[in-house]
Each structure stands twice: as C-alpha cells, then as structure tokens.
Amino acid sequence: MLTTILINIGLVLGLVIGVPFLFIILLSLINRNTKRQIATTFGINGQLYFGFLGIMIHETSHLVAAIIFGHKIDGWRLIKFPSAEAPTLGYVHHTWRQNSLYQNMGNLFIGVAPIFGCCLAILFSCRLLLPEIYQTITHTITGTASLGSLSLPVNHWGSALLFIIIAANICIGGFDLSRSDFQNAEQGVWQAAFWLVLIAIVMSLLPFQLGFFNWLKQVISVLVVISLFNILISIIVNLLFRIR
Template sequence: MKFLESVLNTLMLSLVELFFLLGFLIGVGFLLGVLEKYSNKFLYKALGPRGVLATAWIGTPVHELGHLFQCFIWGHRVTKVKFLQLNNPNGVLGYVEHQYNPSSIYQQIGNFFIGMGPVFSGIGALMVGMYVLVPESFYSFNTYIGNHVSPGSIDLTVIVNATLAITESLFTLENLLNPLFWLFLVFAVSISSHISLSKADINGASRGLQMIFLVLFIINLIAGFLDIDTYRLIVKLTEYNTYVLAFSSIALLFSFITLVISLILYKMRSFW
C-alpha cells in the first residue's frame, strides 16, 4: 500500500514538473493556434483561398524551417522537405518528412520540439525582422526585457507588460512614417498567419511529450529512493519560462493584429 502511494505521489510530482518545464510554452502555442484559426477563417471568408495564400509566401517557409532546424538538433533524418506548395489538393502548404530511431530516448523526446518548431522559428524570425527593419524598436524592447524581466518572476503581468512595451516601441510616429516599418508589418503578419501547429505537428509533439513525462517519472522514482529533491531543481531550471512569456509577446501581438485585420476585411466584404 505504501509503495502504491509512493508511485501515485511520484506521478503527481512528475505531472507538476512537466507543467513547470513545458506548460507555458504549450500555452503560448495553444493561444497562437486559436488566434490563427479565426484569422484564417475570416480571411478565407473575405478573400477566398487567395487570402490565406497571400501570407503563405513568407509564413509557410518560416514554419517549415522551424521543423527542419529541430530535426537537425534532435538527430532525426530528414527525408523530404517542401517549404511551399500552392496547388496541393489537401491544402497542405508545406511539410518536413523525417525519420528517427524509436529506441533512442533522445530522438523520441525530440518529437516534442520538432512539433513545436514553428513557434520557435516564428518568434525568432519576428525578432530578426525587428532587428533588421526597425532596429530602434528592437533595441527599445530588448532594453525593456533587460531592465524589467528577471528569471523566475512568472505571472501573467509579464506577458501583458511585455506586449505593451513592444507595442509602444513599434507604433511610434517615426515608424509610421518609415517604409521599412510597413515592410516589417507585412513580414510579421505573414509569419503570424502560419505560426501555429497543424494536427500532424500536435500529434508528433504529443509523442515527444509522453516520452518526456516517462523520463521525468523514472528520474523521480530513482530520486525518491535516493531521497533527492528533484522539485527544487526543476523549479530552478524553469526560470527560463519568464523569457518564453516575454519574447512570445511579439508573436501574440502580431497574431492579434492579424486577427483584427482579417476581421475588418471580412466585415467590409459582408458590407459590400
């Protein structure tokens, strides 16, 4: 009975640790998926298939690059890549096919990060776009992160304040008069329109998530016998989540802007 209770406690501990490790990243991916779903829905109703395809030229390659880079990191063998296809009968705009060794725990864990790859590449591309096209806004936001975001200070105000900071740094009179800002806006909207995960991406990520949980559970079982407290170590490791929330604000902001633009276009089409 005591052994069963210990196993159940270890299961609960592993679930809590899994949430601390990856819960915020998964939450960001979910929010981006919801915003993109409705954005594309309104765009399709307003402009038809060409409304979604108009942003695919930039957004889809960035999405697929996220998968591709993670495949290299986690040792998966890439067998086929399509960065953009416009005439697929199933509506698939791009894909990365890859294979892995099922007996490799490392490669199985990699399925999670490969599935989540577009979130990383999307946020990274947005930051690079800011750096190149609107550098003053980039430095302003980067300064805000350095001065106001500290490891471990996790609460919802982090993402709210970071979103307000990036909005304030981007939408200035100087930027509104700068053609490069409008180029960045097109770039950012295109990426935000294709940053979320497909059903195949989610299925792949879930397989990796299961392996991560299993590894955590085994580690916690061994740690329990050795009287080692893994919870404090995991909490210390998850201080990076503060930066995940702060930097994801740029993707959430432009996903929201994309939703507003697509809604306006839809309403205008309905009015006409």
C-alpha cells in the first residue's frame, strides 16, 4: 500500500506540475526569442500586430485565475502599446493575504495560467474550424477514442490554414511568461505540492483510484499533444522571422 501511495504521489506531481512546467519553459524560451526577432524587424509595436490575440488571452488568464483564487485585483489591462518606460504589453496587478494557504497556492496557477488559457483557446479554435479533430481529442479524454486516430483535415485546408494563423498569433503573444510570472508562480509551488500530495494520498485509498489516475493520464496526454503542436508552430514562426 505504501509503495502504491508513493508511486501515485510521484505520478500526480509529475503530471500536474512536472510535465506542464517542461512545456512552459520551452514555449516561453522560443516565443520570447520570436518576440525579440519581431521587435528588431518591425519595431516594438510589431509584437502587438503579430500576437495581439495571445497577449489578450495571456492577461485574461492571469485575471481569471487571480479572481478564482480570491486575490484582490488592483488594476489590469489586457493589451497596450509598449514604451521605453513601460515595455509591458499588458498587466494584471493583484494582492493576496500572506496568511492564506489557498491564496498563496493560487500564485502558482496565476503565474502559469496563460499556458493553460492559450491551450484552451487553441482547442476552442480547433472546435470551431476543425471539429473532427476536436472530437477525437475530447473523446480521448473520455476514453472513447485514442490520439492515434487523429488524421489530417484533407477536405478542410482553408479552415486548417486559418486555424494555424490563429494558433501562431496565440503562440507569439501568449506563451511568453515573463520573469515576474515565474517569480509569482514560485511563491505557490510548495502550497500546491502539499495539496497535490494530499489529493494523491486520498485518491490512493479510494476504490475508484484506478479510474481517476487513468483519467488524469488521458487529460495530460491531450495537454502534451496540444503543447507539442504549439511548440512546432512556435519553432516554425521563429524560423520565419529569422529569415530577413
């Protein structure tokens, strides 16, 4: 029993924190460099033109997560033109009670919220433009299909092209976590880890633990597929802006 609990703890921590953070770091590094290339070629405002959707989703994700975790919103702006004095493209200023475990834990999810928000936005775009692929992905979560059944949208190249353009815009503007985002997330790591360990222990003692952990694996597998797609799009966009 102890061995099973320890394995489940490692599984939950690895899937919920480890895997997402790996993609968070990779996506941030690639798209930060892309925005630097854009600013060099098209000027500092070029980041808005090529990534305005992603920027707004980025800040909206921070804002929604902060509200969910009970933080006080002191000010926010989803998008703005940067300047030498204020180079940010948007912001969400929030405060929290230092003695609140829940609000402190929330800092982790508030900091990394743009990654999940942008992934959901891309998934929603897929639902609108490529419904067959979207259905395969969602059926994977419910266990009624596998990701191996994904196929190219042979008869929907126009919708596929529009989807890629939207995804590229979201990748450029949304997946670049700032240093303050990472610093904010670090403040909630230990509190989040505590609750995840507690959840893993409790679920390990319940009769439906196998179903829960299989469901968690399926959800993370979908996140991995979407993140790999985002990395591919981010790399292609980065290479395109390097050619000048």
